[in-house]
Amino acid sequence: MVFSSLEFLFLYFAASIMLYFIVPLAFRNVVLLIVSLAFYGWGEPIYVTIMLFSIIVDYICGYFVGKYRETDKKKARRFVITSAVINLGILGFFKYYTFIVSNLQLLPFAFLQKIPLLADVKLPIGISFYTFQTMSYTIDIYRGDAKVQHNIASFGAYVTLFPQLIAGPIVRYQDVDDQLRCRPHNIALFASGMRTFICGMAKKILLANCAGAMWEGFQALSATDATVVGAWLGMLFYAFQIYFDFSGYSDMAIGLGKMLGFQFKENFFYPYVSKSITEFWRRWHISMGTWFREYVYIPLGGNRCSKLINLRNIVIVWLLTGFWHGASWNYVLWGVYYCIFLMMEKLFLQKLLQRMPAFVSHLYTLVVVLFGWWLFVFEDLGAGITYLGYMFGQGVVAFSEAGAAFDLLRSVLFLAILCIASTPLPKRLFYKLYEKGKGARVAISAGCAVMLVLCTAYLVDSSYNPFLYFRF
Amino acid sequence: MDYAEKDIQPIPTGVPAKKEKITADSEAARYLQMQMHLKKESRGADVLLILLTLGFIYVMAILFWVLPDADFSAQENRVLASAPEISAENFFSGGLTEQVSDYMADQFPFRDFFVGVKAFSETVQLKGQNNGVIFGSDGYLTARADYPNETILKTNLDAAAKFQRAAEKKGISCTAAFVGRKQDVCDRYLPSVYGSYYSDRIWGVLEDITGSNGLSYLNLRDPLRSRAVDGEAVYYKTDHHWTSLGAYYAYVQVMEALGGAPLALGAFTAEEASRDFYGTTWSAAGVKWAPPDPIVYYHYEDDDAYTMAIQDNTMQFEGYAGCTYKERDGKQYAIFDSFYVREFLEKKDQYASFLGGNFGYTHIIKNGDGDRQTLLVLKDSFAHSMVPFLARHYDLILIDLRYYKASMLQFCLENDIDQVLMLYNMETLTEGDYLKVLQAGLGKGE
Structure with missing residues (x-):
């Protein structure tokens, strides 16, 4: 379930x-x-x-x-x-x-x-x-x-x-x-848990599932309708899907935990605002990173040893991290991919990035992460390479066509919502409002209830499939 | 609430972390502290939240159990899931989990309302479409189609070409007429960047295939499209079919191809049979607030003189006004004295009021006029609203090859067919190889 x-x-x-x-x-x-x-x-x-x-x-x-x-x-x-x-x-x-x-x-x-x-x-x-x-x-x-x-x-x-x-x-x-x-079991904690749970559910249902539906459409692109615009848009939607899916699920877990009196640690911390891969991994799936650090990296000697042993430890941790995500070579490659970037950052790139303007290091991170997701999503490497080809104009019918252009146009607002939802902004605004006074808090309660109804509507709709052409 | 420093260490990236002020846990802890600090002051809001959310969940849960199950969804034109059978075997095989999930979703209280809420939310987010239906201008709802399957198209057209040659060899004139999908014809109402989405390309492919296999056909897309460009309502806004007016324009073209003289539109009396037709694309889009279409019947002076017989072994018209069942050769035929089954105007699927919906075999004759030629129409449902026009000129036998499988050449010879009309919509031509059966019984070399 x-x-x-x-x-x-x-x-x-x-x-x-x-x-x-x-x-x-x-x-x-x-x-x-x-x-x-x-x-x-x-x-x-x-x-x-x-x-x-x-x-x-x-x-x-x-x-x-x-x-x-x-x-x-x-x-x-x-x-x-x-x-x-x-x-x-x-x-x-x-x-x-x-x-x-x-x-x-x-x-x-x-x-x-x-x-x-x-x-x-x-x-x-x-x-x-x-x-x-x-x-x-x-x-x-x-x-x-x-x-x-x-x-x-x-x-x-x-x-x-x-x-x-x-x-x-x-x-x-x-x-x-x-x-x-x-x-502790009390009303304030339960309500706080409910807010977190609903926020997580909205992330999962309203954002991740919708982004996922877009990605599925683009993933199915074939030689007869693939375009460069469509392929990039697809990858972008996948990146949003996996983040909101996973972090939404974590929020739901944390929220449910609070309702039951538990306080679990946070699992995500706005990973897409990172300015380096090192930072990204400090913000993405924190509980897994912590586990590997506590039970693998540090027992192996961590960084309190020679540089060579330290590098070996990083390689081991990242091979395991990749492999943990699934029994397929692409996950191993995905681990190796990040390992390489992390080592480069450790050796020289981090220093270089710190001297760059913020948007350069941010862009670098997002591009690396995006291609990371490309490695992650295609278990079949052949299909992955075909898709990568589409992104760079190999085997496409056109740079863009009617379908891709329409999809881009109609997701402008949705993409903006996804971008803003990836930053700390909404949460900070939310708590500003929460602190403001009683009226604001009542409004938040009502808003949460509306969100719940909206999520229910999306769940009900997902099973709604009219037989358009059941009978012509 | 204070988290020790060791709890917020970074993960082993090997790079010494910059001293960060805020971490995920410290932020969460700070916010939780704020909420706990405001515990007393925000009690009212917290209680309200819990009442609203748990209230919603429990009320829906109770209604789900209490309200009776629906069997059929008219909106979706499908049978809904019923309560699953609870048994150990069903549970351990994993079947029950899935069935409960389907059952819950299908029987959820106020299902249609929630579907509308979702459609509204998508609209507000300017997503331009919902459940695969594009919101066009002027209320036009059009199903978004992938690029059609060219192989299936070729299979169908090749079979049609072989049949056409074989029929004409036997002296039976055989006309093919191909109808545009809504996006082919009414593209002026679609978002301009989307346009008619590869419409020209697939019709070009059709042109190429017929060019090489020798099928001569009548293109009904272009004439209707120019009518649509002029702003005439040739297709329903909420359905994928053409309107009676669209069918009339197509009939004019078809009659000319068949070598007859079409009647002028003015010779018919229009009756607005319904003002609240909500069609298939409306259902799928979930846009409950979109306005309905009217359904128009075009009557002619001799309207009472026709008899329609539908082969229907399920006897689904039992008890309908003006319908009697007759048995012949072990088959049941529903006999009507009209082209229209008005009972459907009270239901969701009002387009089925033309000829009572889809059946494999339908026979229409004019009473007391034995001299008329018989036209065999091989068709999909677009033909239904054209029948009231065509029937003025011919006795009609309508065959839907999806439900009626037999050698059509044999059928023509046995039933004294004078002419054949193959009337198909592009959607049907590319969706399944329904016309392949036309090759049956054509003999060698064909």
């Missing part, structure tokens, strides 16, 4: 919230566990067992890590490794097995060809997110950043916590450790 659906809002959310607030405080984690399992099980009725397995393994490992970390470091370490191996094993099997085997089979060894491909094993939703979360639990206990959670329901609630279950943010255990034991 996704948040931006009618069944989530009007069935699941309606029921879960009621249940959650009806039961006494002591049982809220249990309710949270149950409704979260229902949330996951609804979409993945079979794979929910993997999640239960993961909960039990990490609960036990965490227990023993906590038990031995003061007395027998070696033993504690063994349990951390067990947890990591099992979690990465699950992730590796479901996400990467087919990819690895099919690539190995390119080698000319007969025995490799006999390995079954298991192509119908589908990826459990959100597995990349929750395996990372559960791993952080045992590691945080080992490091002394968090205490052992003895209540399996509370621990289960952390792993399955439905707001961030399927698309992040990746919540580290240490960040919610205390909140799992005790968290």
